Amino acid sequence: xxxxxxxxxxxxxxxxxxxxxxxxxxxxxxxxxxxxxxxxxxxxxxxxxxxxxxxxxxxxxxxxxxxxxxxxxxxxxxxxxxxxxxxxxxxxxxxxxxxxxxxxx
Numbered sequence: 001x002x003x004x005x006x007x008x009x010x011x012x013x014x015x016x017x018x019x020x021x022x023x024x025x026x027x028x029x030x031x032x033x034x035x036x037x038x039x040x041x042x043x044x045x046x047x048x049x050x051x052x053x054x055x056x057x058x059x060x061x062x063x064x065x066x067x068x069x070x071x072x073x074x075x076x077x078x079x080x081x082x083x084x085x086x087x088x089x090x091x092x093x094x095x096x097x098x099x100x101x102x103x104x105x
Contacts, residue, residue, distance in 0.1 A: 021103070021104065021105040022102075022103070022104045023102070023103050023104075024100060024101070024102050024103075025100065025101045026079070026084070026088070026098070026099075026100055027098075027099055027100075027101060028092055028093055028096040028097065028098050028099075029096060029097050029099070030095075030096055030097070031097060032097060033061075033062070033078045033097050033099070036076065036078070036097060036099055037064060037076065037078075040064070040076045041064065044066045044074060045066075047068075048068055049066035049067065049068045049074060050066060050067055050068070051064065051065070051066055052065045052066055052067035052073065053065065054073070054075055056077075057077070059079055059080055059083055059084065060077040060078065060079065060080075060100070061077075061078045061079065061080055062077070062078045063075055063076065063077035063078065064076055071104070071105060072103075072104065072105045073102070073103070073104045074101070074102070074103050074104075075100075075101070075102040076099060076100075076101055077099060077100045077101075077102070078097070078098075078099050079098045079099055079100055080098075081096070081097075081098040084098050
């Protein structure tokens with residue numbers, strides 16, 4: 001599930017079955033970070049997800065996590081585009097909001 005208008009930079013981690021599904025995507029968009037937060041919050045909450053506390057990770061400027069059922073979690077984190085540029089270079093684009101989506105089931 002991605003914000004309309006976002007561009008996938010790369011899936012950065014995925015674990016196949018039988019381990020729990022765990023996937024991370026790095027995305028960019030021309031939308032402001034507040035618009036990304038509103039879209040995910042509204043979309044996820046309408047689909048039965050509830051906000052859940054999660055510790056921050058290095059490189060995250062801000063984040064919001066959600067939970068559904070006993071194991072499923074979904075996190076949207078705003079990333080520091082300057083530090084991410086060291087890894088992804090010009091693939092991020094200039095002046096775009098860079099964010100990470102994590103899903104675990």
